Each structure stands twice: as C-alpha cells, then as structure tokens.
Amino acid sequence: MRVPPYYERPSVKRFLAGMILGIIIGWFFFVYQYGQVYEGLVFRISEQEAIINGLEDDIELLRSEQSRLNEENEKKLTIQEIDILFSNDRRLRLNQLTLLDLKQQVLHELQDIKGRDIETVSRMSDLMISNLENKVFRTGDKRYQLSVEQVHLHTTLRIYVKIIPSNS
Incomplete structure (x- = not known):
C-alpha cells in the first residue's frame, strides 16, 4: 500500500506555505518583541546603576561629613x-x-x-x-x-x- 502524494494538491501546498510563512513572520515578531523588551531592560538597568552610583556617592559624602561632625562634637562635649x-x-x-x-x-x-x-x-x-x-x-x-x-x-x-x- 502506498501513501498518497498530498504535496501535489494545491490546497496542501498553500497550507504548508502558510505554515512556513507564519513561522517566519512569528519568528521575526518574536525577535522584534524580545529586542524591544531587552532594550527596555538594559535601559532600566543602566538607569538604576546611575541612581545607585549617585546614592553611593551621597552616602560616602554623608559618612565623611558625619565623621567630621562627630570628631568636632567629641572635642566640644560639655558637662551637662x-x-x-x-x-x-x-x-x-x-x-x-x-x-x-x-x-x-x-x-x-x-x-x-x-x-x-x-x-x-x-x-x-x-x-x-x-x-x-x-x-x-x-x-x-x-x-x-x-x-x-x-x-x-x-x-x-x-x-x-x-x-x-x-x-x-
């Protein structure tokens, strides 16, 4: 017994061509969406890194200022x-x-x-x-x-x- 050749029918050819075209369009859509999301995440991470670096600088500045004020206050402690x-x-x-x-x-x-x-x-x-x-x-x-x-x-x-x- 032999399997009939469905690839010769035009409806099967259209169906297979549609599937291949759908897979290609879907793949491009997936790559595009993934790129958009990835770009947004990279931008968000770089933005957060800039904020973190700024806050770390502020913390270091406040710590040095606090230690300087503590040293001055130790010198000026009075009997209460x-x-x-x-x-x-x-x-x-x-x-x-x-x-x-x-x-x-x-x-x-x-x-x-x-x-x-x-x-x-x-x-x-x-x-x-x-x-x-x-x-x-x-x-x-x-x-x-x-x-x-x-x-x-x-x-x-x-x-x-x-x-x-x-x-x-």
Whole structure:
C-alpha cells in the first residue's frame, strides 16, 4: 500500500506555505518583541546603576561629613549634669536631710564646671578633687570632709565620695 502524494494538491501546498510563512513572520515578531523588551531592560538597568552610583556617592559624602561632625562634637562635649554619690552614707547612718545638704553644698562648689568642655574638666580634675577634699562642709552643728574615691567624666560628671566626720 502506498501513501498518497498530498504535496501535489494545491490546497496542501498553500497550507504548508502558510505554515512556513507564519513561522517566519512569528519568528521575526518574536525577535522584534524580545529586542524591544531587552532594550527596555538594559535601559532600566543602566538607569538604576546611575541612581545607585549617585546614592553611593551621597552616602560616602554623608559618612565623611558625619565623621567630621562627630570628631568636632567629641572635642566640644560639655558637662551637662553633675551627680554626687556617697559611698559610706549607710555605714555612717546619716539622715536624708544631711545627705541632701552635703550634696547641695558639693554641687554649689562644682557649679562652675557645669557647661565646660570635658577636656577642660579632665585637665583640672586634680584641682577639683583637692578643692573638695580640703573643704570642710557644715550641716547643722556637725562638720564633714569628703574624700574623692572615683571620678567619671562624660556628659554627666559622676563623683564617688566618702564622707569623713571632721573633728575640727
């Protein structure tokens, strides 16, 4: 048995020619659309790369500016608050009023330090300590001297002192 020759019929020839022509037109359409999409993506990527490079430059500029400002601020840090802590107030069994009065007197002695640069205060810390240790503080009818144990310098000046009852 033999397969009939369909390629000799004109309708089959038109059908095959239409399929080949459709494949060729479809292929060109696909290549054109792919090229358009690819070109759009390449343009978008290059646009985004330009934006990213600009933002990275801005970040670098801001970081350098921030580090410069931080260095300047470190040089200009000032004492904002003074905190006096007594180390032996429980052992001496002093009442809260006496402790408050002592604290107020010490803060009055150190009021000039508030608002000064930390660097300046650190240079004159020995003078500040000797000033506190050599002064006799009076509360009511009793006298007390202070012995500075620790000094912590930052925006808050913390001074740890020991209360010594004075005999003179």
